[in-house]
Amino acid sequence: MSNVQPSQVPVQKPANRRVENFKDFFSKLKKNKAALVGLYVLIFFFFVSIFGALDSNYHFLGVNSNATNLTDKLLGPSAQYWFGTDHLGRDIFYRILHGMYITLGVGFAATFMAALVGVPIGIIAGYYGGWVDTVIMRLMDILLAFPGILLALAIVSVLGGSTINVTIAIAIGALPQFARIVRGSTLTTKKLEYVDAVRALGARDGKIIFQHILPNIMSPIIVNTTIFIATAILSAAGLSFLGLGVQPPTPEWGAMLNDGRNYMYQAAHITFFPGIMIVIVVLAFNLFGDGLRDALDPKAKK
Amino acid sequence: MPNNTLLNIENLEQHFPIKGGFFGRTVNHVKAVDGITFEIKEGETVAVVGESGCGKSTTGRAILRLDEPTNGKVEFQGKDVLSMSKDEMRKMRKDMQIIFQDPYASLNPRKTVRQTLWEAMDIQNVVPRKERNQRIVELMETVGLQRHQIDRYPHEFSGGQRQRIGIARALSVNPKLIICDEAVSALDVSIQAQVLNLLKRLQKEFGLTYLFISHDLGVVRHIADRIIVMYLGKIVEIGDTEAIFNNPQHPYTKALLSAIPVPDPRNKSQRIFLRGDVPSPINPPTGCRFHTRCPFATDLCRTDEPHLEQKNPEFDGQHEVACHFALDIQSGKHEAQYEMYNVREVLDDEAEDATTAEDEAFSKTEK
Numbered sequence: 099m100s101n102v103q104p105s106q107v108p109v110q111k112p113a114n115r116r117v118e119n120f121k122d123f124f125s126k127l128k129k130n131k132a133a134l135v136g137l138y139v140l141i142f143f144f145f146v147s148i149f150g151a152l153d154s155n156y157h158f159l160g161v162n163s164n165a166t167n168l169t170d171k172l173l174g175p176s177a178q179y180w181f182g183t184d185h186l187g188r189d190i191f192y193r194i195l196h197g198m199y200i201t202l203g204v205g206f207a208a209t210f211m212a213a214l215v216g217v218p219i220g221i222i223a224g225y226y227g228g229w230v231d232t233v234i235m236r237l238m239d240i241l242l243a244f245p246g247i248l249l250a251l252a253i254v255s256v257l258g259g260s261t262i263n264v265t266i267a268i269a270i271g272a273l274p275q276f277a278r279i280v281r282g283s284t285l286t287t288k289k290l291e292y293v294d295a296v297r298a299l300g301a302r303d304g305k306i307i308f309q310h311i312l313p314n315i316m317s318p319i320i321v322n323t324t325i326f327i328a329t330a331i332l333s334a335a336g337l338s339f340l341g342l343g344v345q346p347p348t349p350e351w352g353a354m355l356n357d358g359r360n361y362m363y364q365a366a367h368i369t370f371f372p373g374i375m376i377v378i379v380v381l382a383f384n385l386f387g388d389g390l391r392d393a394l395d396p397k398a399k400k
Numbered sequence: 401m402p403n404n405t406l407l408n409i410e411n412l413e414q415h416f417p418i419k420g421g422f423f424g425r426t427v428n429h430v431k432a433v434d435g436i437t438f439e440i441k442e443g444e445t446v447a448v449v450g451e452s453g454c455g456k457s458t459t460g461r462a463i464l465r466l467d468e469p470t471n472g473k474v475e476f477q478g479k480d481v482l483s484m485s486k487d488e489m490r491k492m493r494k495d496m497q498i499i500f501q502d503p504y505a506s507l508n509p510r511k512t513v514r515q516t517l518w519e520a521m522d523i524q525n526v527v528p529r530k531e532r533n534q535r536i537v538e539l540m541e542t543v544g545l546q547r548h549q550i551d552r553y554p555h556e557f558s559g560g561q562r563q564r565i566g567i568a569r570a571l572s573v574n575p576k577l578i579i580c581d582e583a584v585s586a587l588d589v590s591i592q593a594q595v596l597n598l599l600k601r602l603q604k605e606f607g608l609t610y611l612f613i614s615h616d617l618g619v620v621r622h623i624a625d626r627i628i629v630m631y632l633g634k635i636v637e638i639g640d641t642e643a644i645f646n647n648p649q650h651p652y653t654k655a656l657l658s659a660i661p662v663p664d665p666r667n668k669s670q671r672i673f674l675r676g677d678v679p680s681p682i683n684p685p686t687g688c689r690f691h692t693r694c695p696f697a698t699d700l701c702r703t704d705e706p707h708l709e710q711k712n713p714e715f716d717g718q719h720e721v722a723c724h725f726a727l728d729i730q731s732g733k734h735e736a737q738y739e740m741y742n743v744r745e746v747l748d749d750e751a752e753d754a755t756t757a758e759d760e761a762f763s764k765t766e767k
Contacts, residue, residue: 232424290505291500291501291502291505291506292505292506292507292508294461294466294498294500295498295500295506295507295566295569296508296519296520296523297466298464298466298493298496298497298498299493299497299519299520299523299524299569299573300489300490300491300492300493300494300523300524301519301523302490305523309508309519310508313508313510314508314509314510
């Protein structure tokens with residue numbers, strides 16, 4: 099009786115297990131209310147960004163977010179203009195919603211680029227060690243020696259100000275962080291006995307790296323990525339504020355902050371609303387990132 | 401038992417560099433294994449014993465080239481292992497496997513048992529793909545696990561079960577030699593016995609050869625045919641298990657054996673307490689490495705290094721020892737320089753004296 103349907107057991111189990119693991123992870127995430135709020139905010143922002151990115155020619159849901167209306171300039175928040183208008187009479191509410199995709203896009207793209215280059219670099223340095231490690235990590239130290247914003251400024255002024263160049267500049271600044279975290283995790287993981295066991299079996303380096311090291315260092319990478327998106331968004335806004343990033347009249351939040359700078363005393367809402375939105379996005383990423391870290395921590399298992 | 405030499409090790413050295421200074425220069429070396437020579441015959445179990453840090457595990461890892469040895473010769477079935485290219489080595493690894501100490505670290509937490517075993521066979525390409533699932537089930541049953549546990553992750557198993565998975569992984573490529581690196585040390589005593597008996601059974605079934613690295617002399621006596629006693633990177637005594645246990649010749653082996661607990665509380669065995677600590681393997685003592693702690697040490701021991709020799713020619717088996725005075729100590733001609741059995745008690749008395757003196761001083765101040 100005990101060997102009923104032995105062939106079915108192996109077929110069904112693996113799929114179930116993966117789902118179970120995910121459920122386990124999600125139930126832990128759910129216990130963390132702050133992380134959940136962060137997640138919902140991000141999901142909402144994500145959908146807003148899709149609309150923003152789809153509507154070209156400065157339109158957002160059919161409304162021209164770049165339409166100037168000089169009779170209505172510098173108006174405070176009201177029923178007609180929820181977040182008020184700026185010095186050209188543009189509706190700040192629509193501009194913020196429309197600009198969301200640029201902010202999130204730069205954040206995601208810069209982090210993704212940094213991870214794409216930084217993770218392999220870190221793994222190679224950590225896995226091979228020796229002079230490879232020394233050379234790579236000293237190069238990273240050089241990058242790290244510059245303050246992030248200064249490095250980005252230098253790169254943007256060389257490449258010229260545009261969304262893509264800002265993204266590249268921020269990604270280069272983030273490279274050493276990724277490389278360092280990944281190298282550290284690789285160093286601890288490669289000393290574990292299961293890595294020795296596959297080495298003793300004669301596995302090639304590629305197999306060891308992709309099947310044994312990378313899956314086991316994914317959680318620090320994911321957590322770091324989430325939290326770094328927030329930093330990237332801040333840097334992008336900072337660069338735009340300095341006039342080096344996305345050029346007006348694109349409704350980028352940092353650029354909008356810069357627009358409102360001259361009217362700070364008469365119409366504070368022009369800087370306040372883009373500013374508070376940056377805070378909310380960054381906070382949402384940080385809360386979610388912290389929640390992810392707790393949920394992915396294997397030591398806290400059950 | 402066939403008498404073909406399976407593994408021949410000559411003058412194996414493993415020196416780990418110590419990096420220091422501003423440019424990471426090599427400042428010194430830790431001489432973890434410093435010139436050891438022995439051989440293992442097909443089908444036998446050779447145990448390596450010694451205290452922590454004497455180079456037991458390092459020896460095992462060096463043989464498998466998990467750490468590249470500094471010097472020496474490792475011959476497996478007559479082929480020089482250390483001069484092999486990466487590809488040759490990869491093929492070679494099929495014949496030499498290892499079982500690790502920590503069953504919690506030796507399995508990838510993200511792979512099920514099936515994936516782990518499949519991968520092992522895949523790397524060495526030993527079993528045709530179609531038959532692999534069948535083989536995995538067989539392996540599970542061989543090591544005493546149920547077939548329904550096949551798709552579980554390591555964290556769903558107990559320590560003993562995980563160790564069995566580790567054994568199954570080692571067996572999956574049909575090796576000739578298995579290095580058991582403290583393979584049962586991390587397990588409960590009852591589980592230890594089960595795993596040891598499993599290892600013994602597998603040896604009979606598959607004609608395996610074991611290099612059994614352990615610090616547990618009880619375990620070693622149970623499983624080994626021959627024993628190698630190591631101290632500070634050198635072999636001090638090597639011989640058949642019974643010879644070592646019944647007639648230990650090196651003072652270090654004697655001390656080691658006297659430390660085995662006797663399961664009878666009334667029977668107070670005479671325990672040898674060694675003085676001091678193991679010296680640093682960075683600058684090992686000159687001459688005999690044990691002279692700093694040996695009760696029998698003389699000036700000769702401090703300058704001349706003893707070599708492994710068969711001291712008793714009448715003994716028909718192997719029993720070599722690296723000690724200048726092995727025979728003289730046995731016959732009583734050479735006596736200990738101090739009372740080696742009572743060192744601990746002397747220390748206890750001293751401690752007692754110290755406390756009484758303190759008490760007196762304390763009562764004086766009270767008055």
